[in-house]
Amino acid sequence: MRTVVDMRTHVGSVPLPNPVLTASGTAGHGAELGSYVDLAALGAVVVKSLSVLPWPGNPAPRVHETPAGMLNSVGLQGPGVGAWLAHELPALNDRGTRVVASIWGRSAEEYAQAAGMLAGAPGVVAVEVNVSCPNLEDRGRMFAHSAHATALAVAASTASGLPLWVKLSPNVPDIVDIAGAALDAGAETLVLVNTVLGMAIDVRRRTYRLGSAAAGGGLSGPAIRPVAVRAVHDCRVAFPDVGIVGVGGVCRGVDAVEMMLAGADAVEVGTATFRDPRAPARVLAGLRRWCRLHDVGDVRHLVGAVQGAPMALAGADPGSASPRPSGSPHEAAPTPPPTATWSTPPPVPPAATGPQRPRPGPVTRPEVPSRIPPMPPPPPRRRPGTPEGDLG
Numbered sequence: 193m194r195t196v197v198d199m200r201t202h203v204g205s206v207p208l209p210n211p212v213l214t215a216s217g218t219a220g221h222g223a224e225l226g227s228y229v230d231l232a233a234l235g236a237v238v239v240k241s242l243s244v245l246p247w248p249g250n251p252a253p254r255v256h257e258t259p260a261g262m263l264n265s266v267g268l269q270g271p272g273v274g275a276w277l278a279h280e281l282p283a284l285n286d287r288g289t290r291v292v293a294s295i296w297g298r299s300a301e302e303y304a305q306a307a308g309m310l311a312g313a314p315g316v317v318a319v320e321v322n323v324s325c326p327n328l329e330d331r332g333r334m335f336a337h338s339a340h341a342t343a344l345a346v347a348a349s350t351a352s353g354l355p356l357w358v359k360l361s362p363n364v365p366d367i368v369d370i371a372g373a374a375l376d377a378g379a380e381t382l383v384l385v386n387t388v389l390g391m392a393i394d395v396r397r398r399t400y401r402l403g404s405a406a407a408g409g410g411l412s413g414p415a416i417r418p419v420a421v422r423a424v425h426d427c428r429v430a431f432p433d434v435g436i437v438g439v440g441g442v443c444r445g446v447d448a449v450e451m452m453l454a455g456a457d458a459v460e461v462g463t464a465t466f467r468d469p470r471a472p473a474r475v476l477a478g479l480r481r482w483c484r485l486h487d488v489g490d491v492r493h494l495v496g497a498v499q500g501a502p503m504a505l506a507g508a509d510p511g512s513a514s515p516r517p518s519g520s521p522h523e524a525a526p527t528p529p530p531t532a533t534w535s536t537p538p539p540v541p542p543a544a545t546g547p548q549r550p551r552p553g554p555v556t557r558p559e560v561p562s563r564i565p566p567m568p569p570p571p572p573r574r575r576p577g578t579p580e581g582d583l584g
């Protein structure tokens with residue numbers, strides 16, 4: 193059994209001391225979890241998504257427990273970027289936390305404004321672009337549900353000048369297509385996935401369980417872990433050289449191992465934190481213990497190391513921004529230490545605005561003949577601004 197495991201990793205161009213982060217919306221806006229967890233000991237803290245202005249969110253009830261998970265319709269309540277910079281970020285900075293600022297908007301312009309306000313924010317190592325929100329310029333359709341709109345939101349967010357992570361929705365026919373558009377628009381890292389659209393009904397009262405009523409909510413927790421693992425895997429096959437963060441149902445160290453074997457460079461812990469606020473630290477300790485027990489000396493050797501994967505992931509791309517160690521997953525050779533320090537954001541590359549990254553070949557998927565009859569015309573779209581299900 194190993195006594196020392198190198199837990200350091202890179203997510204895109206961002207060096208982190210370990211691959212366990214909090215998930216947006218489940219660890220507060222600031223240092224709320226700091227009474228339970230040493231925030232500086234985590235890879236990073238991803239804060240709840242912020243918009244350019246304060247936003248009230250949805251009516252209560254906003255959460256409902258489900259088998260192996262929960263539904264939420266919080267509706268992106270938040271203080272706005274300005275108030276967050278003034279009142280929440282300093283407490284995170286005081287604790288030496290690496291911060292990933294999550295943003296959302298109702299138009300490309302709102303993304304640009306929110307991102308621009310984050311330029312130069314102390315301790316912010318990356319911006320996570322949450323595209324699971326309604327686009328007022330497209331009749332309230334979710335940005336995340338359209339490759340074009342996702343690309344617009346990402347391109348607008350380059351205004352921060354920080355490394356861009358894009359958080360994608362699993363509620364799409366082909367997440368690889370959306371991911372490709374986001375990468376072409378300037379994202380360097382994919383965060384997979386946001387919540388799965390869901391709904392619960394109180395059968396006795398015949399009412400919706402959530403205050404968002406007919407708009408439903410977003411399902412999270414262990415119930416969606418296979419959805420997240422699949423999304424991570426398919427995107428890793430398609431994009432061997434980009435940063436990937438897996439999120440969805442990670443509750444234990446072994447869940448993080450599964451996500452990393454599928455191709456994630458790091459994981460975010462969300463719903464598990466509602467049951468146990470120490471969950472992110474517990475997952476980190478469990479991941480380290482698993483590596484020790486299984487003779488994995490460098491946690492990065494796990495990334496994409498699932499047996500029989502249709503890609504050679506470890507060390508696949510010499511030009512990778514997210515260097516994975518070469519050789520077998522269990523190779524004993526020590527990894528040279530990263531050159532950057534953990535607390536300092538890395539130099540920011542110039543923002544990419546157009547197609548620049550060579551696209552890999554398409555993922556091969558089995559063709560399944562459809563036995564479903566032709567669909568009737570789609571129902572009218574939701575009104576702009578109406579809360580949607582995967583708004584956290």
Ligand SMILES: Cc1cc2nc3c(=O)[nH]c(=O)nc-3n(C[C@H](O)[C@H](O)[C@H](O)COP(=O)(O)O)c2cc1C
Nearest residue numbers: 215216217241264322386412413440441462463584
């Ligand atoms: C109560 C709640 C609020 C959330 N708020 C946000 C949010 O503001 N922004 C975001 O990108 N994701 C949000 N999410 C989604 C989580 O970050 C995560 O993607 C999802 O819950 C799956 O991970 P989990 O199963 O570990 O919770 C929220 C999830 C929950 C449960």
